Amino acid sequence: MDKHSVIYVAGHTGLVGSAIVRSLETKEYTKLVTRSQRDLDLKEQRAIRDFFAVEKPEYVFLAAAKVGGILANSTYKAEFIYDNLAIATNFVEASYRAGVKKLLNLGSSCIFPRMAEQPLKESSLLSGPLEPTNEPYAIAKIAAIKLCRYYNEQYGTDFLSVMPTNLYGPGDNFDMEKSHVLPALIRKFHLAKLLSERNAGAIREDVQKRPIGFGLKTDRSTSDDQIKTLLSSIGVTASTVTLWGTGSPRREFLYVDDLAEACIFLMENYNAKDIGEFVNIGFGSDITIKELATLASSVVGFPGTISFDHTKPDGTPRKFLDSGRINTLGWKPRISLADGIKREYEWYLTH
Numbered sequence: 001m002d003k004h005s006v007i008y009v010a011g012h013t014g015l016v017g018s019a020i021v022r023s024l025e026t027k028e029y030t031k032l033v034t035r036s037q038r039d040l041d042l043k044e045q046r047a048i049r050d051f052f053a054v055e056k057p058e059y060v061f062l063a064a065a066k067v068g069g070i071l072a073n074s075t076y077k078a079e080f081i082y083d084n085l086a087i088a089t090n091f092v093e094a095s096y097r098a099g100v101k102k103l104l105n106l107g108s109s110c111i112f113p114r115m116a117e118q119p120l121k122e123s124s125l126l127s128g129p130l131e132p133t134n135e136p137y138a139i140a141k142i143a144a145i146k147l148c149r150y151y152n153e154q155y156g157t158d159f160l161s162v163m164p165t166n167l168y169g170p171g172d173n174f175d176m177e178k179s180h181v182l183p184a185l186i187r188k189f190h191l192a193k194l195l196s197e198r199n200a201g202a203i204r205e206d207v208q209k210r211p212i213g214f215g216l217k218t219d220r221s222t223s224d225d226q227i228k229t230l231l232s233s234i235g236v237t238a239s240t241v242t243l244w245g246t247g248s249p250r251r252e253f254l255y256v257d258d259l260a261e262a263c264i265f266l267m268e269n270y271n272a273k274d275i276g277e278f279v280n281i282g283f284g285s286d287i288t289i290k291e292l293a294t295l296a297s298s299v300v301g302f303p304g305t306i307s308f309d310h311t312k313p314d315g316t317p318r319k320f321l322d323s324g325r326i327n328t329l330g331w332k333p334r335i336s337l338a339d340g341i342k343r344e345y346e347w348y349l350t351h
Contacts, residue, residue: 003027059267091105102271106263109321111145113128147159167255170351175210188235200224204218252284252287279325283333294306
């Protein structure tokens with residue numbers, strides 16, 4: 001890529017896409033193309049083909065996807081597999097037809113088998129059964145990897161796939177039903193802290209500004225006591241925050257701006273032949289959910305206790321990526337987990 005290349009970032013308002021746009025702008029790339037979901041339906045093949053024909057992007061970052069945590073993946077199975085398959089097939093085919101020089105496809109570490117040997121190597125793909133709670137999403141993401149690979153092999157395209165670990169940072173989703181674990185923890189501890197401080201005004205502002213999830217809704221007529229009851233129903237009280245599972249699963253977390261730097265680094269310096277079928281992008285160490293909750297509660301300043309509901313699912317016991325391949329290519333993350341959580345909480349408070 002050069003500074004005047006036409007670069008399309010799909011999903012530019014999401015967690016990953018917005019970070020890629022920020023990084024590209026910082027690096028003074030001048031011709032960035034974006035479209036809102038309202039203006040371009042990524043699931044519509046004809047709309048995507050027409051868009052590529054008009055805009056003629058030279059480089060594409062495919063960061064658009066339907067995403068969510070365990071509950072969302074388990075509830076909206078058909079949507080997760082259909083929407084993500086449609087987006088992948090539309091973009092790979094349109095990029096090929098339009099002669100895109102390079103496409104970078106963002107995947108997810110959930111593509112790996114549930115009980116794959118840790119740390120997860122790229123070679124572990126399709127070596128065993130997937131985690132049932134996110135199988136539809138994982139299948140769609142695996143299909144996207146294979147699409148890129150087979151278009152490269154048959155048509156000589158240069159479509160890269162990268163598999164990041166769990167991501168967090170500015171632009172995260174704090175809907176506690178649909179978010180991933182870290183933003184959900186931050187919001188739960190924040191609301192519990194406000195409850196402990198009896199700050200009803202701030203609690204009301206928070207729950208009216210962002211959806212709580214789980215079908216729980218508030219409006220101006222909802223009383224403070226009713227809001228407290230709603231929060232208690234999802235395990236948030238002034239003294240205790242109750243979380244799903246046992247707290248024993250281990251997860252790896254990468255600040256999203258580090259991921260953005262990795263993606264641009266690959267697009268600027270490497271091609272699909274250099275990295276293979278796909279490349280993992282991780283932080284390099286993992287942590288239990290219980291340890292993560294303790295760290296997040298400390299950053300937020302919640303003074304109460306943390307409990308775990310063992311009747312709820314844990315998900316995959318461990319997901320820790322082997323990032324040796326991209327480290328060898330010359331990239332490593334910069335932002336520590338503690339610093340990253342502080343940055344995310346500051347963003348939450350100011351947005």
